[in-house]
Amino acid sequence: MATLRSLNPATAELLAEYEIADAKTVDEAVAEARIAAGWWGGLGFPARRDRLLAWKRAIAAGSDELANLIHDETGKPFGDALLEVMLAVEHLDWAARNAGRVLRRRRVGSGLLASDQAAALEYRPFGVIGVIGPWNYPVYTPLGSVSYALAAGNAVVFKPSEHTPGVGVWLAAAWARAVPGHPVLRVVTGDGTTGAALCESGADKIAFTGSAATARLVMAACARTLTPIVVEGGGKDAMIVAADADLDAAARAAAFGGFGNAGQTCAGVERVYVERPVYQDFLGRLTELTAQIKGDAYGPMTTPEQPEVVRRHVADALVAGGRAVVGGADSVREPFVRPVLLAEVPEESAAVTEETFGPTLVVNPVADLDEAVRLANASKYGLAASIFSRDRGRALAIARRLRTGAVSINAVLGFAGVPSLPFGGVGDSGFGRIHGADGLREFSRAQSVTWRRFGAMIDLMRLDRDPAALERARRLFRLRHARGA
Structure with a gap:
């Protein structure tokens, strides 16, 4: 049996070994989940809510243990790991309590032409959802799919990242304690071959989080069976700082969004565009904050490949004419990377165009907010x-012009803690939504039902249609829709 070694990224200490699930193992997990899905989907919303809340309590009660495991597998500080668990539990709670309201059967209007019909809309579970999770937020991010898929009535087969398999196993064990007897949530550990097997296993939908390049491979595999997919594929997120901004608050937020979790946050901050009148002032404040960041503030790079990406982007920025305000290429000392603050980096540089996923920030001046929006987009x-x-109305107007799935005003990642808001992107950041009502519907299929209330006054839905009936219908149609033409 092939095994996966889970290592502490800071020390290279072996934490545990896990099975690399092959195609047969994955197929068996999906088959068992499909049987469990019949039971789970038949429970109804109140019974599922109670069981999901029991799972929530199990996670919350073991939050310290889970946060320590996240710390060991990713290297992030315990406090950051605990915050991640807390956010994930809030979303689980919201999904459990709101699924019935969002997805319940509801009557809809029939319209004039179908006035003899009553109509209703209901959201039905797909069956089995395959979730392929990331390593940077190994609880918060995949549970954005797992929680909402379960609340919608699906069973889930979850493949955690090969860098954080223990977290996935822990979550499944907590589920088994809270909801014994039915494998509604199954975890399969492994590497990319396990994820590929899940895509080809017959799961009814796949939720994937990872790079855009890998997302294309997942989509290609799913296309062979027309398996629908929801993708969160990373970001190169921009912050815009207006001349009237609270510069201290903006600098603190930029430091948190850019350096938190060692910069390994899809929706954090990688680019900052500052109106020129306050550019030097803002850069000075951010420089002071960056220089004060301690080495243990955010932990190591989680994967061995990422430090080289950071080194390459920093070197490219400097060769292109940018300047290192804090740190530089020598800040990369695997597996750790000290904060790097770059300024006046040309827009065509890799440090501006490619996702760095490391503790670097690019700060560039702009003539005005229109230029900031253009460059951000x-x-x-x-x-x-x-x-x-400070002008909320203007900030809201700018938000509407940004080609992003989420925007925070006078904060970063503000949307992450609001369970009722959907989350997802466009372009190489993916498509589909998790979280909120949209997230519940993402893991449901709409089913339309009509039933005849009375005989039609003008019966056109028959082969032996009365020509006189058609003429009456034609006159009514033109009276309603062509009047004034």
Whole structure:
């Protein structure tokens, strides 16, 4: 049996070994989940809510243990790991309590032509959802799919990242304790071959989080069986700082969004565009904050490949004419990377165009907010953005112009803690939505039902249609829709 070694990224200490599930194992997990889905989907919303809330309590009660496991597998500080668990539990709670309201059967209007018909809309579960999770937020991000898929009545087969398999196993064990006897949530551990097997296993929908390049491979595999997919594919998120902004608050937010979790946050901050009148002032404040960041503030790079990406982007920015305000290429000391603050980096540089996913920030001046919007939208990504301005009306107007799935005003990642808001992107940041009512519907299929209330006054739905009836219908149609033409 092939095994997967889970290592502490800071020390290379072996934490545990896990099975690399092959195609046969994955197929068996999906088959068992499909049987469990019949039971789970038949429970109804109140019974599912109670069981989901029991799982929530199990996670919350073990939050310290889970946060320590996240710390061990990703390297992030315990406090950051605990915050991640807390946010994930809030979303689980919301999904459990609101699924019935969002997805319940409801009557809809029939319209004049079908006035003899009553109509209703209901959202039905797909059956089995395959979830392929990331390593940077190994609880919060995949549970954005897992929680909402379960609340919608599906069973789930969850493949955690090969870098954080223990977290996935822990979550499944907590489920088994809270909801014994039915494998509604199954976890399969492994590498990319396991994820590929899940895509080809006959699951009814796949939720994937990862790079845009891998997302294309997942989509290609799913296309062979027309399996629908929801993708969150990363970001190159921009912050816009207006001349009237609270510069201290903006600088603190930029540091948190850019350096938190060692910069390994899809919806964090990688680019900052500052109106020129306050550019030097803002850069000075951010420089002071960045220089004060301690080495243990955010932990190591989680994967061994990422430090080289950071080194390459920093070197490219400097060769292109940018300047290192804090740190530089020598800040990369695997597996750790000290904060790097770059300024006046040409827009065509890899540090501006490609996702760095490391503790680097690019800060560039702009003539005005129109230029800031244009540059922010120039990216192939479109996940999230943030705007700092004391004029909320103007900030809201700017938000509407940004090609992103989420925007925070006078904060970063504000949307992450609001369970009722959907989350997802456009372009290389993916498509589909998790969280909120849209997230519940993402893991449901709409089913339309009509039933005849009375005989039609003008019966056209028959082969032996009365020509006189058709003429009456034609006159009514033109009276209603062509009048004034």
